[in-house]
Amino acid sequence: MTKERTQVADVDRSLYDFTKSEEGYERYADGLTPDIVRAISAKKDEPQWMLDLRLKALDEYHRRPMATNWGPSIAGLDLDHISTYVSPKTKQASSWDDVPADIKDTFERLGIPEAERESLAGVGAQYDSEIVYHNMREEVAKQGVVYTTIEDALHDPKWEPVVHEYFGTLIPMTDHKFAALHYAVWSGGSFVYVPAGVSLDYPLQSYFRLNAQGAGQFEHTLIIVEPGANLHFIEGCSAPKYYEANLHAGAVELFVKDGARLRYSTIENWSKNMYNLNTKRATVGADAKMEWVSGSFGSHVSYLYPTTILAGDRSSCEFTGITFSGATQDLDTGCKVILNGRDTTASVSTKSISKDGGINTFRSSVVVGRHADNARCTVSCQSLMLDNISRSDTIPAMDVRNPTASVGHEATIGRISDDTILYLMSRGCSEQEARTLVVNGFANPVSKELPMEYAVEMNNLIKLEMEGAIG
Amino acid sequence: MTSQAADARYVEIPAHTVREEPIVVAVDTDKGEVADTGVMVRAGATVSIVVAAGGTNAAATTSASLLRVIAEEGANVTITEVVGIGSSQQHLESVGVDADDDAHVEVRQYALGGGTVAFGTAVSLSGDRARANVGLRYFADGKDHLDVNHVVRQRGKNTIAHVRENGILDDAAEKALRATIDLVHGARGSKGDEAESVLVFGDDVVNKTVPVILCDEDDVQGNHGATIGTVGPEQMDYLADRGLSRKDAEALFVRALFEDAIINAPEAHAHDVAVRQAERVLGAEVAHDFDASVQLAEDEEA
Structure with missing residues (x-):
């Protein structure tokens, strides 16, 4: 029979769509108040500057109106009915045996421990608002690599000043309303420091699982790759499907110093009730290279535009992305590249697939600054339409302010030929x-x-x- | 509704006729003139429409031309717009076209510089198999501002749209171009493509380009492309071998653009606007060189 021959039948749908009970979890009240922000900060026993930053961000969040002229509608997102902090009653473990059985089972089903054993230099696993597992291979730690949570870094006298120096500088809280929200209630995420000249043979991976219903996840990832160092960081995310809105408003700040290389890979498979309003940004030093690999498959609505600032001369960036939008999904994705250094190069290649009424919007922004002599940038965007009830739009913008720059763009939209x-x-x-x-x-x-x-x-x-x- | 334009007019081209003389809309930007023109091109008729907007005065004026065209089934419409204004002037140039089944619309635009020029073009390919070619050539220098908005909506089945923009920016000129191919639900079998090529010569140029494809139908093809840069090293090497400096090479590109505008100006007003701007940018000798070559070609043809 034809059905038996399709590979589709082999896929286990329960891989992502399973839920665990929240019984016994610590869950803060829905909505956003100074008390909630203070409670999150107090629970983490943070330095005063971080609490001040959170409260300032909260003011910024309330001050800014919700954008009404951007991308897919987020009218279904009601922050008054979102809990910004949900935590399982467990401490962070460095052995999977110490992780509560139901949470361990979740990550086992997602294949994280197996991947760690086989091919990763370190793993962080976040469940709702807190990291529940964190571990790194000993030989990697011996090289001076730091892979921990931001919370732990803030409690380490050696790293607290580093976090203070970098945190929130690349993505300011004034960037947009959801950046402000993020800084008010951030929890979990990763802090990675790769010393100069150190090259990791295996990737580090953080996996974010949002299990709670009607909740938000606001992890912050801060990665510093010192001169001449080399890192591959993998980010995975998923959630089970509920019938009320969930929110993901994380922030990723990447500092790639002179001559360094960072590859940041993401496979996002949020459930289709998720509003994925994530912000990612990298600044790249002289002769350094930033590589993004991004797959967006889940969420109800996404606003996702990883940004690369090519600040140093001869720095470069590659962005490779795919977005798959199916029924009930409206995914607004793309990237931004700002070429400021001389002889910088950027290459953007994206694909999108729309089916079952799914909507894809590809947006890109290429800005070539006045001093970016001989900057080179190419953008390629291909969109595939699988039926006539879906939609695909491409909206690339180019702003070139240097006469020696060369910028090329091409896009195609079509269907599979008969x-x-x-x-x-x-x-x-x-x-x-x-x-x-x-x-x-x-x-x-x-x-x-x-x-x-x-x-x-x-x-x-x-x-x-x-x-x-x-x- | 009463038109606000002093010289508003309505022209109708009877079905299955060919109008030999073009409809001319001449806007004297020195006087801040405003024109509002409606043209009904009945089924199977053929017409050429020319909009020439130009001036030289230092006086700051605002002028405008709005042209609305309905092209019925099988109509053929050619629209030529030539705009070249004074450095203190601003001009708003708008064209809207609705094309029915099998209608063919050709829009040729020349933006030859001046203070602030806004070019708005909206073409709706409402009928099945309707076609549109929209071509813009532009030059901006000094502190010119050029703002272009091209929108082609493909609503009928098997429609075809080609949009081409090709320009040169020098000095501290600023240009923003938005070009949209909108493949509306139901436009099965339609193809739309758009491409822009920009040569940037000036150190303080600001070039903004936003080519958009909106696609709400699967059985369609949409493409767009943009290249932004200066004269390539290979081209420069080739020209250097022939004794040309970078400046000479850049001047060649500018001359080619103005020559094209002068040669293709279909009547006297448009021709005058193109020659006047060529004189300003390239000098009278070069501008009249073009003129002489046009005259020679016409004489030979005669």
């Missing part, structure tokens, strides 16, 4: 297999940039999303 499907069917594929094959091929330039287990996860997600694409 000839291609017919050809594959004539060789024994069912129509669904043929379409899945073509979509996988379309996504291949992105999946080949991912670590193997993530490439497999991405291909599985595509198969999962393709189920029911026919008829």
Whole structure:
């Protein structure tokens, strides 16, 4: 039977869509008040400057109106019915045996411990608002690499001044309303410091799981890669599906110093009730390189535009991204590149797939500053429409202020040609297999940039999303 | 509703006729003139419309031209707009076209510099198999501001749209271009493409480009592209081998643009605007060189 032959049938839907009881969890009241912000800060026993920053951010959040002229509607997001802090009653562990059974089971099902054993230099696992597991290989720690939570770094006299120096400087709280929200209630995330000249052979990975219903996750990731160092950092996120809105408003600040290299890979598979309003930004020093690999598959609404500031001469950036939007999804994704240094280069390549009424919007912004002599930038965006009830828009913007710069942009939107499907069917594929094959091929330039287990996860997600694409 | 424009007019081209003389809308920007023109092109008719807006005065004026065209089934419409104004002037140039089944619309635009120029073009390909070619060539220098908004909405089935922008920016000129191909739900079999090429010569130029594709239909093809830069090293090497400096090479590109505008100006007003701007940018000798070559070509043709 045809059905038995489709690869889609092999995918276990329960991989992401399972929930665990919140019984016994610490859950703060819905809404956003100074008391809640103070309670979060007190629970973390933070230095005064961090509490001051939180309260200032809270004022900024209330002061700013909700944007009404940007992207997909977020009218369904009611902060008065979102809890900004939910924590399982457990301490951070450095052994999976010390993690509560239900949480451990969650991460086992997501394959995190297995990946750690096989191919990672360190893992952080966040469950709702707190990191529940953190560990790093001893040999990596011996090189002077620090991979911990921001909370722990704030309690270490050696690292607290470093956090103070960098935290919130690349993404200011005035960036937008949800950046302000983030700084008011941030919790969890990662602090990574790679000393000069150190190159990690294996990636570090943080996985963020939001289990609680009607809650927000606001992790902050701060990574400093010192001159000549090299790091691959992987970020994964998922959540089960509920029938009320969840919110993710994280922040990622990346400092890539002179001659360093940082690859930041993300596979985002939030549930389709999630508002994913995340902010990511990197600043790149002279002769340094920033690489983004980004896969967006989940969430109800996304605003996601990782930004790279090529500040140093001869710095470079590559952005490779894919967004898959299905039923009930309206994903507004893309990237921003600001070329300020001389002889800087940037390359952006994105793909998007729309089906079952899903809406994709690709947005990019390329800004070439006045002093960016000989800057080079290319942007390529390809969109695939799988049916006539979906939608795909591309909105790239280029602002060039240097006469020696060269900027190129190309975009195409179309569907899988009938000839291609017919050809594959004539060789024994069912129509669904043929379409899945073509979509996988379309996504291949992105999946080949991912670590193997993530490439497999991405291909599985595509198969999962393709189920029911026919008829 | 009564038009606010002093010289508002309505022209109708009867079905299946060819109007030999173009409809001319001449706007004297020195006088701050405003024109409002409506043209109904009945089924199968053919017409050429020319909008020429120009002036030289130092006086700050605001002028405008609004042209609305309805192209019925199988109509052929060619619109040529030539705009070149004084450095203190501002001009608002707008065209709206609705094209029915099998109608063909050709829009050729020349923005030849001056204070502040806003070019707005909205083409709706409402009918099946309607086609539109929109081509803009622009030059801006000094502290000129050029603001362009091209929108082509493809509503009918099997419609085709080509949008091309090609320009040169020098000195501290600022340009913003938004070009939108909108493939509306139901426009099955339609193809839309848009491409811009910009040469940046001046150190203080600000070039903004936003090419947009909106797609609400799967059985369509949408493409856009943009290249922004200066004369490439290979081109420069080629020209250097022939004794040309970078400045000479840049001047060649500017001359080519003005030559194109003068040669393709379909009537006297548009021709005068193009020559006047060429004189300002390239000098009278070069401008009249073009003129002489045009005359020669016409004589030969005669």
